[in-house]
Amino acid sequence: MAGSDKNSFLQIEGLSMRFGGLLAVDGIAFDVKEREIFAIIGPNGAGKTTVFNCISGFYRPTTGAIRLQGRDIAGQGSHSVALHGLVRTFQNVRLFKHMTALENLLVAQHRHLSTNLLTGLFKTRGYRESEERALQNALFWLDYMGLREFANREAGNLAYGHQRRLEIARCMVTQPRVLMLDEPAAGLNPQEKKDLQSLIEKLRQEYGVAVLLIEHDMSLVMGVSERILVMEYGRPIALGTPEAIQKDERVIKAYLGEE
Numbered sequence: 021m022a023g024s025d026k027n028s029f030l031q032i033e034g035l036s037m038r039f040g041g042l043l044a045v046d047g048i049a050f051d052v053k054e055r056e057i058f059a060i061i062g063p064n065g066a067g068k069t070t071v072f073n074c075i076s077g078f079y080r081p082t083t084g085a086i087r088l089q090g091r092d093i094a095g096q097g098s099h100s101v102a103l104h105g106l107v108r109t110f111q112n113v114r115l116f117k118h119m120t121a122l123e124n125l126l127v128a129q130h131r132h133l134s135t136n137l138l139t140g141l142f143k144t145r146g147y148r149e150s151e152e153r154a155l156q157n158a159l160f161w162l163d164y165m166g167l168r169e170f171a172n173r174e175a176g177n178l179a180y181g182h183q184r185r186l187e188i189a190r191c192m193v194t195q196p197r198v199l200m201l202d203e204p205a206a207g208l209n210p211q212e213k214k215d216l217q218s219l220i221e222k223l224r225q226e227y228g229v230a231v232l233l234i235e236h237d238m239s240l241v242m243g244v245s246e247r248i249l250v251m252e253y254g255r256p257i258a259l260g261t262p263e264a265i266q267k268d269e270r271v272i273k274a275y276l277g278e279e
């Protein structure tokens with residue numbers, strides 16, 4: 021069974037989510053291996069974002085187990101899940117729009133800093149050092165994402181493609197093990213989509229993150245993913261390599277055939 025694979029980093033078993041009379045997610049199971057790039061695709065309303073919301077701690081699933089390195093994180097809440105190394109972006113960019121790009125990256129690190137109220141109050145050496153590390157880390161990621169020149173600009177005033185990169189930077193400053201991207205290519209131009217693919221591959225290569233993404237852009241999905249789960253009406257209909265998925269009759273009928 022996929023879920024019991026010793027190499028899998030993130031394991032999802034028997035996941036379902038009910039909203040009143042609607043079973044939005046039903047019997048989803050998959051695993052993501054260390055450093056794997058794994059995509060979830062499916063028509064609008066298939067339940068992809070609901071799966072993301074369950075995994076990232078925003079929803080408590082109706083049934084099912086979600087294990088991160090063997091630890092069940094289902095229903096723990098997004099802060100706790102983030103502390104365990106699993107962070108996400110959102111379909112609609114969710115930055116602090118009136119804070120600068122730099123401030124967004126500092127705030128993101130705050131709950132990860134090894135300081136407490138007293139050290140903050142007395143501005144101890146340990147506190148100052150950890151603030152300095154957070155600043156250097158934030159500047160590093162602004163550089164990495166090509167956003168350094170916008171450090172002091174309000175996030176809400178950045179170009180859309182830059183906001184998307186800042187959102188990924190906001191995840192990376194916390195040194196995650198699993199990076200979850202919800203439709204990262206939405207609203208990007210063709211060049212930005214190419215850059216996004218290189219960025220995802222580079223983050224995996226250089227920082228060892230596993231990447232779990234939801235995406236409608238088939239050229240990005242097929243180009244970057246090692247395995248793909250296809251959902252329809254909350255149910256899994258196929259799971260496999262991009263080559264296998266593109267040949268799968270049910271997938272062609274349900275999804276790719278619509279293109």
Ligand SMILES: Nc1ncnc2c1ncn2[C@@H]1O[C@H](COP(=O)(O)OP(=O)(O)OP(=O)(O)O)[C@@H](O)[C@H]1O
Nearest residue numbers: 039042044062063064065066067068069070071111
């Ligand atoms: N909080 C909620 N309360 C009630 N119904 C919901 C809720 N969230 C999602 N749904 C419903 O669950 C189903 C799955 O929605 P979901 O957003 O997960 O699909 P999706 O595959 O991510 O779609 P898209 O590709 O359009 O983002 C839809 O019918 C949606 O209306």
